Amino acid sequence: MMREFETKDSNMMIGGVSAPEIAREFGTPVYVVDEARIRENYRKVYEAYSRYMDTRIHYACKANTSLAVLRILEQEGSGIDAVSIGEVRTCLKAGFTPDRIMYTGVNVSNRELREVAETGVMINLDSVSEMERLAEISPGHKVSFRITPNVGSGHSAKVITGSKGAKFGIPLDQVISTYARAKDLGFDIKGIHAHIGSGGQSVEPFMDMVEVLINLTNEIAELGIDLEFIDIGGGIGVPYKPQEEEMDVGEMAMNLTDMILEETDVRTIVLEPGRYIVCDAVVLLATVNDIKDTGVKTYIGTDAGFNTLIRPAMYDSYHHVAIANRMGKACTRKYDVVGPICESGDYIAHDRVLPDPQEGDILAVYNAGAYGFSMSSNYNSRPLCAEVLVNDGQAELIREAESIEEMWRHQIVPKRLQR
Numbered sequence: 001m002m003r004e005f006e007t008k009d010s011n012m013m014i015g016g017v018s019a020p021e022i023a024r025e026f027g028t029p030v031y032v033v034d035e036a037r038i039r040e041n042y043r044k045v046y047e048a049y050s051r052y053m054d055t056r057i058h059y060a061c062k063a064n065t066s067l068a069v070l071r072i073l074e075q076e077g078s079g080i081d082a083v084s085i086g087e088v089r090t091c092l093k094a095g096f097t098p099d100r101i102m103y104t105g106v107n108v109s110n111r112e113l114r115e116v117a118e119t120g121v122m123i124n125l126d127s128v129s130e131m132e133r134l135a136e137i138s139p140g141h142k143v144s145f146r147i148t149p150n151v152g153s154g155h156s157a158k159v160i161t162g163s164k165g166a167k168f169g170i171p172l173d174q175v176i177s178t179y180a181r182a183k184d185l186g187f188d189i190k191g192i193h194a195h196i197g198s199g200g201q202s203v204e205p206f207m208d209m210v211e212v213l214i215n216l217t218n219e220i221a222e223l224g225i226d227l228e229f230i231d232i233g234g235g236i237g238v239p240y241k242p243q244e245e246e247m248d249v250g251e252m253a254m255n256l257t258d259m260i261l262e263e264t265d266v267r268t269i270v271l272e273p274g275r276y277i278v279c280d281a282v283v284l285l286a287t288v289n290d291i292k293d294t295g296v297k298t299y300i301g302t303d304a305g306f307n308t309l310i311r312p313a314m315y316d317s318y319h320h321v322a323i324a325n326r327m328g329k330a331c332t333r334k335y336d337v338v339g340p341i342c343e344s345g346d347y348i349a350h351d352r353v354l355p356d357p358q359e360g361d362i363l364a365v366y367n368a369g370a371y372g373f374s375m376s377s378n379y380n381s382r383p384l385c386a387e388v389l390v391n392d393g394q395a396e397l398i399r400e401a402e403s404i405e406e407m408w409r410h411q412i413v414p415k416r417l418q419r
């Protein structure tokens with residue numbers, strides 16, 4: 001089931017702090033991060049797998065790269081899956097040592113490959129081209145390979161990554177020759193990896209993918225390469241709707257590890273959950289600025305739009321919403337929740353039954369922790385918003401809202417155009 005929040009005098013409570021209070025103190029829009037929930041989510045998935053196998057969780061940090069979030073996960077003992085040099089360096093700054101970071105890039109430049117190799121992190125190679133280029137740049141580097149499992153899964157076609165013909169990974173029929181070549185090139189080959197997509201809600205595609213990884217692992221063993229780990233990527237889904245069922249992580253762990261232990265000599269499993277760790281740990285708060293009854297629809301106009309949270313506009317994603325200062329109040333009619341961006345595609349929620357709001361109310365958007373702030377933009381020249389960490393009844397600013405001046409800081413007006 002989707003995560004519900006405690007309420008106190010009709011106010012939503014997050015980490016022991018009143019959401020309307022946070023909005024008043026820090027302004028809106030604001031992302032509110034619940035520290036305890038991040039730790040809980042991390043432990044749930046780690047404990048599910050570590051009962052059966054040596055387990056390494058590599059948090060896929062593109063879901064949320066805030067330094068405070070990374071610090072929490074560093075303390076928990078997590079590793080990192082990073083997709084860019086920017087993410088690698090951000091995680092190093094957050095205190096992760098290079099041996100806890102894996103880099104999984106796609107269509108990587110030689111410059112980036114060199115910079116990543118110099119940090120000493122393991123590189124999860126996505127193509128034969130990248131392998132050949134890394135052999136020149138950093139001979140003997142610690143590597144694994146991302147393969148295309150011809151199995152896909154995800155909440156939207158835009159985030160399914162494992163299907164046949166996908167831009168990601170080594171095509172299935174080239175995997176064995178690629179490992180043979182990597183051995184000849186002298187790489188330190190550690191593992192095999194696949195990532196089928198993001199936000200899938202069923203275990204079957206994971207089982208199909210693991211079967212593919214197992215068969216490859218055994219064929220690779222015949223080349224005289226004993227892999228240390230099988231990395232099953234991320235993609236564990238999260239319930240976004242109130243009655244939606246959760247994926248059974250315990251059952252998933254039991255089935256997948258059982259297959260690996262039965263059929264291979266590999267004893268370490270790596271997982272790369274992003275969404276699962278942070279999604280329901282964060283609520284986005286926005287202020288109701290405007291209410292408009294068009295006779296066709298009634299709009300709740302807030303200060304958060306697709307600049308702040310792009311998932312509804314980009315993927316048609318459902319995000320649950322509530323009026324954070326009218327929790328538990330009777331709902332009378334349907335509203336559309338929309339933002340301040342000048343496009344009709346700018347919406348947060350369609351056709352939601354909500355208590356009648358007033359201007360100044362605080363709207364809460366659930367499940368905003370994954371691909372929320374990290375995908376936010378300056379569109380319409382709106383500064384990036386603040387983030388607040390809540391824990392044990394305390395609220396602390398972890399990211400200042402950007403200023404308008406800061407949006408100009410990298411721009412140069414040629415002399416001849418200056419006034």
Ligand SMILES: *Cc1c(COP(=O)(O)O)cnc(C)c1O
Pocket residue numbers: 060062063081083104195197198199233234235236272273274275276370
């Ligand atoms: C995005 C990504 C993940 C995480 O996906 P989630 O759905 O957030 O768990 C894991 N591994 C790789 C390589 C990714 O690109």
